[in-house]
Amino acid sequence: MRDKMLGSSTKGPLQWRERTNIQTVARAANVSIATVSRTMNGLATVDPEIAKRVWQVIDELGYVPNTQARGLALGRSRIFGLIVSEITNPFFPELIQGFEDIAVEHGYEILVTSTNNDPSRVARCIRRMLERNVEGVAVMTFGMAEHIVERIARRIPLVVIGTGPVRPGVSTLEVDYDRGILQAVQHLVALGHNEIAFVTGPPHLKSAQSRKSAFVTAVKKCGLTPHPNWIIEGNHTMEGGIAAMGSLLDRRKDVPRAVMCSNDMTAIGVLHRLYRAGLTVPSDFSVIGFDNIHISEVMTPPLTTVEMSRLDLARAAVTALRDQVESNKRYPLKRDYRITTNLIVRESTGAPVGQILCQAAGPPHNESDWR
Numbered sequence: 474m475r476d477k478m479l480g481s482s483t484k485g486p487l488q489w490r491e492r493t494n495i496q497t498v499a500r501a502a503n504v505s506i507a508t509v510s511r512t513m514n515g516l517a518t519v520d521p522e523i524a525k526r527v528w529q530v531i532d533e534l535g536y537v538p539n540t541q542a543r544g545l546a547l548g549r550s551r552i553f554g555l556i557v558s559e560i561t562n563p564f565f566p567e568l569i570q571g572f573e574d575i576a577v578e579h580g581y582e583i584l585v586t587s588t589n590n591d592p593s594r595v596a597r598c599i600r601r602m603l604e605r606n607v608e609g610v611a612v613m614t615f616g617m618a619e620h621i622v623e624r625i626a627r628r629i630p631l632v633v634i635g636t637g638p639v640r641p642g643v644s645t646l647e648v649d650y651d652r653g654i655l656q657a658v659q660h661l662v663a664l665g666h667n668e669i670a671f672v673t674g675p676p677h678l679k680s681a682q683s684r685k686s687a688f689v690t691a692v693k694k695c696g697l698t699p700h701p702n703w704i705i706e707g708n709h710t711m712e713g714g715i716a717a718m719g720s721l722l723d724r725r726k727d728v729p730r731a732v733m734c735s736n737d738m739t740a741i742g743v744l745h746r747l748y749r750a751g752l753t754v755p756s757d758f759s760v761i762g763f764d765n766i767h768i769s770e771v772m773t774p775p776l777t778t779v780e781m782s783r784l785d786l787a788r789a790a791v792t793a794l795r796d797q798v799e800s801n802k803r804y805p806l807k808r809d810y811r812i813t814t815n816l817i818v819r820e821s822t823g824a825p826v827g828q829i830l831c832q833a834a835g836p837p838h839n840e841s842d843w844r
Contacts, residue, residue: 493536502530507577511570518570553794554602554610555585562709562738563766564783568613571787579795581608588614590675599625609794613786630797632790635679644793646786646810648680650687653779653814654733657761658691660777660816661731664824666759668729670703672717672739681709684735684763703729707739714742722750730758730825737762737769737778744772744821755823765817774820781814 499506504527511519512527519527530536553576557565565587573583584605586598602610602625609630612622622643625631632644661669671688674681685704692699705720707713714734721728734740740762747758754760754774762769765780789810 493534495536498527498530498534498536501534502527507574510577510582511573516570516573518566550606550608551580552582552584552605552607553791554605554607555583555790556598556602556610556612556614557585557587558590558614560587560589562736563768564736564738564764565613567766568783568787571784572611572613572790575788575791579791581791581795603628608798611790611794613790630794632793634786635683642797644797644808644810646789646793646812648683648781648812649814650680650683651690653763653781653816654684654687655691655694656816657733657777657779658688658695660818660822661733661759661761662695662697664731664759664822666729666731666825667697668700668703668727669697669731669733670705670721670729672705672707672714672732672734672743674707674709674735674739676706678709681735688733700729702727707735709736709738711738711742711745714739714744715746716742718743718746722746731761731822732758733761733763735763737764737766737776740776740778740821741768741772744776754821756826759822759825761822770819772821777819777822778817779814780817781812785812 495506495509499509502509502523504523508519508523509527509531512524513531553572555569555572557569559565569583569585576583584602584607586601588594588598607629609632610625612625612631612633614634622631622633623640626640626643630642630644632646634646634648658669669692671685673685676682689699689704703721705717707717717739718732721732732740732743734743740760743760744754747754747760752758760776762776762778763781765778765782769776769778789812793810
């Protein structure tokens with residue numbers, strides 16, 4: 474039957490194309506609708522072999538989606554915008570994939586743009602969204618200026634991470650940093666650590682400020698005194714983690730044997746610097762990250778980290794935007810969405826053993842390796 478419909482005559486293929494939709498393609502390729510959408514959008518998250526199969530089916534069926542015509546007919550674009558800080562940090566591709574999967578399930582496409590942590594790019598990102606007539610925007614940058622948020626909110630529904638302006642059309646995703654970070658500090662204290670360093674994120678990011686504040690509060694709750702010299706500024710990159718750990722090791726004395734980081738990329742940098750110094754994790758140092766990106770699980774050793782679920786963030790963001798768009802109300806049905814955090818214990822944390830730093834007899838490790 475299918476061969477007949479795909480016959481060599483012009484009429485056959487045209488009739489087939491008229492009946493073909495994204496569901497037809499997904500069934501024929503034995504994949505999900507979201508995978509078909511990601512393939513057609515050219516996203517690298519699709520396995521190359523699967524993408525090849527999907528394109529073969531699309532070509533065979535002659536499927537050409539006319540999303541613009543569909544949007545004009547309905548008077549809607551059915552597109553949600555997603556603004557992220559950067560693409561190179563694995564946290565954000567994972568977030569994008571979750572956001573798209575959930576949006577596609579509800580009949581929406583997505584338009585993604587990145588500020589690349591550059592404030593000058595923000596206006597360009599917003600313009601792209603408005604030109605494409607998106608129905609709502611999720612700002613997942615962990616630190617967009619409030620006046621920029623206000624500017625977008627005047628035009629379309631908006632969801633932001635952290636504290637946003639209290640006004641119609643704006644929903645917020647409130648991350649419970651305190652919960653997961655307190656669990657992390659309690660874990661280290663239970664192992665026997667009473668001196669803990671913290672590598673922060675960029676100080677201009679509200680999320681980094683919140684994580685630092687949560688760490689200080691957690692240390693106090695555990696009966697310890699936060700030491701200002703043990704709070705090192707980082708930038709949420711591996712290079713920042715390498716530099717921060719290097720500055721701690723350079724002190725030679727009074728170096729905490731436990732290091733918590735504002736994100737996993739920083740923690741991976743810390744692990745690298747300790748390895749280069751000939752130090753062992755967790756025997757010499759315990760290290761904890763934040764985010765629970767996928768790569769953290771396959772590090773050597775696997776990284777103990779605080780999980781902030783990208784899927785929870787994505788689901789809450791899409792839900793918030795749909796509530797506003799589909800209810801035809803300027804006030805969201807629910808303004809605040811709580812995102813929980815939880816400690817994931819792996820192999821990068823352990824009880825402190827011995828004393829490896831510089832004492833009267835000198836350091837037991839190769840001193841040149843610490844520089």
